[in-house]
Amino acid sequence: MRKSVSSILIIFSLLLLLFPVPQALAARGDTVFVTVPGTLRYDYAQRILELVNIERVNNGLSPLTLNKSLTRQAMQRAADLVINFSHTRPNGNTFSGVDKFYLNGEVIDNRDGPDEVVYPAGENIAAGHETPEEAVEGWMNSPSHRFNILTPTFESIGIGCFVNNGIHYWVQLFGRIPDEPETSLDAVPADIGVETELGLLQLSARPADDVPVDIGETISLTNLYNSNVGYNGMPAVLLPKISEIKDASEEIVATAVYGERGSGSVKVTGVKEGTGTMTLAAYEGQLDAPTLQISVTDPAISYDINVYDTDYGSFSVSHTSASYGTEVMITVSPNNGSELNFIHVFNENSMELEVTQVSNSRYTFKMPRGEVYIKASFIRPSDSEQEPKPQPEPKPEPETETELKPEPDPSPLVFADVPSRAYYYDAVKWALEKSIASGISTTTFSPDASCTRAQMVTFLWRANGSPVVNYAMKFTDVPADAYYAEAVRWAVSENITSGISETAFAPDMTVTRSQTVTFLYRAAGAPAVSGGSFADVDANAYYADAVAWAVAEDITSGTSETTFSPDAPCTRGQIVTFLYRDVA
Numbered sequence: 001m002r003k004s005v006s007s008i009l010i011i012f013s014l015l016l017l018l019f020p021v022p023q024a025l026a027a028r029g030d031t032v033f034v035t036v037p038g039t040l041r042y043d044y045a046q047r048i049l050e051l052v053n054i055e056r057v058n059n060g061l062s063p064l065t066l067n068k069s070l071t072r073q074a075m076q077r078a079a080d081l082v083i084n085f086s087h088t089r090p091n092g093n094t095f096s097g098v099d100k101f102y103l104n105g106e107v108i109d110n111r112d113g114p115d116e117v118v119y120p121a122g123e124n125i126a127a128g129h130e131t132p133e134e135a136v137e138g139w140m141n142s143p144s145h146r147f148n149i150l151t152p153t154f155e156s157i158g159i160g161c162f163v164n165n166g167i168h169y170w171v172q173l174f175g176r177i178p179d180e181p182e183t184s185l186d187a188v189p190a191d192i193g194v195e196t197e198l199g200l201l202q203l204s205a206r207p208a209d210d211v212p213v214d215i216g217e218t219i220s221l222t223n224l225y226n227s228n229v230g231y232n233g234m235p236a237v238l239l240p241k242i243s244e245i246k247d248a249s250e251e252i253v254a255t256a257v258y259g260e261r262g263s264g265s266v267k268v269t270g271v272k273e274g275t276g277t278m279t280l281a282a283y284e285g286q287l288d289a290p291t292l293q294i295s296v297t298d299p300a301i302s303y304d305i306n307v308y309d310t311d312y313g314s315f316s317v318s319h320t321s322a323s324y325g326t327e328v329m330i331t332v333s334p335n336n337g338s339e340l341n342f343i344h345v346f347n348e349n350s351m352e353l354e355v356t357q358v359s360n361s362r363y364t365f366k367m368p369r370g371e372v373y374i375k376a377s378f379i380r381p382s383d384s385e386q387e388p389k390p391q392p393e394p395k396p397e398p399e400t401e402t403e404l405k406p407e408p409d410p411s412p413l414v415f416a417d418v419p420s421r422a423y424y425y426d427a428v429k430w431a432l433e434k435s436i437a438s439g440i441s442t443t444t445f446s447p448d449a450s451c452t453r454a455q456m457v458t459f460l461w462r463a464n465g466s467p468v469v470n471y472a473m474k475f476t477d478v479p480a481d482a483y484y485a486e487a488v489r490w491a492v493s494e495n496i497t498s499g500i501s502e503t504a505f506a507p508d509m510t511v512t513r514s515q516t517v518t519f520l521y522r523a524a525g526a527p528a529v530s531g532g533s534f535a536d537v538d539a540n541a542y543y544a545d546a547v548a549w550a551v552a553e554d555i556t557s558g559t560s561e562t563t564f565s566p567d568a569p570c571t572r573g574q575i576v577t578f579l580y581r582d583v584a
Helices: 004-015 041-059 067-081 132-140 144-149 424-434 454-465 485-493 511-525 544-552 574-584
Strands: 024-029 031-041 102-103 106-109 121-126 156-164 165-177 187-197 210-212 218-221 241-244 254-259 266-270 272-277 292-298 303-307 313-317 329-335 337-348 362-366 372-379
Touching: 031 041, 031 067, 041 132, 041 144, 041 156, 041 165, 067 102, 067 121, 067 156, 067 165, 067 187, 102 218, 121 132, 121 144, 132 144, 132 165, 132 303, 144 165, 144 266, 210 218, 254 272, 254 292, 266 292, 303 313, 329 337, 329 372, 372 574, 424 574, 454 485, 454 511, 454 574, 511 544, 511 574
Parallel strands: 210 292, 303 372
Antiparallel strands: 024 031, 031 156, 031 187, 102 106, 102 187, 121 165, 156 165, 218 266, 241 254, 241 272, 254 266, 272 292, 313 329, 329 362, 337 372
């Protein structure tokens, strides 16, 4: 199969992002040395020589000899390509400046001994081909590469093939002076040292997780690593500096003191509870400034842990209140003949926290900033078919006109999954009384289930009086007899939504938090707003004004002090709560 050079380069650039490679050796001036592990394929070099000479003889030219010095240079260049696929070397020199071969920690000087350096007069490179035949075919199909192979004045050649993380990098270096021939036929595992400008690495900081520190505590971060295109294990190259770490309100939460240049260490001291972004004072040559999230905790501040009563069993919690980051243990105790149905932990912004099962009866979670609410449900064997255990991401059953019509004088007590102390209790009760929503069954509301776009606009339509409008829709995925058809028609007529395209509304797609507040904001007339938003809400995002409005109207306060989680699914409990706060 014939491959163009451009397609090979594209494949190379995509594959390079997937695989980890070098480890750092040392920093020196404007460059650093990294070690690139892989395999030198001298056997492939011999096969490339055979194929090249077939092409030359067929075109009336004399065959080339495989030069030992040029081959060493070509193998070095093949390792260079792992970092920078270019005729310019990673250290900024040209391809003809390969005076040293850094092999397995040994520096082989191409100018020493009988193997006096032979400077190449031309170079061909390639990446992604898996066989010598594919590599030569690609070069012969490219006019400039073909020109080098068929240049009459070339007498010798150096061939490099280096395999790193499954990718083959190919190099041909052409010379005009014959020299000692290369005779090796082996495939040799090797670590090749490559000198590279730091800017090529586009460094970023690790670890990606928050770095915790208490107020008044000083911690030393010595394991800062930089990475790009999979380069793992390179120590950060930092400048000495004292830095203030601020939260979203521009208040200082911590200070950072950087170590000596190249040490990769930073000392961080907590000042005030909160989370801030630390931008590392990085080496001038890099392209992207590395950042770390610093979370500062005041050990003196504890947040309440609220629990809800449940039937057919009980549970206990290791703490009645806890500070941020504390591991809290939940122990469940089913009654005789019952079993645990589910256990959920929510923060004060109604977002579910991660719960880890550590034994048959014990679960743990990390305390966030703010109060938490814990609820558990137990079932008896006789109830198992009517109340199955929820899946990790429950998908709500399609709502119909019949299912959405509430029973006369509904009582929220019929819903076993809506405790009286739940943040959404009043909202669910209001939604039932106003015929906006009903339960998934006669005993469950499924407040933690995700909601579809069709369900969301139906809830919003009913909250606004279920108006009937005469408006033509072009959506091919909204049947005229669907329970949500009139709701979508109204929403489009009021410019609340325009669908995901001119002909699609995607009624069964899970609605996100950003879409939900945007629907509410537009239904309110899209009033002018001012003020900032959250770190994960881009100022130019279509939902930016909607989020700012929802916060100003106390409809939502985000999922944390600095995040709104715009792409997270919006649950039934959250949606009726948003509607209740907006309309009621």
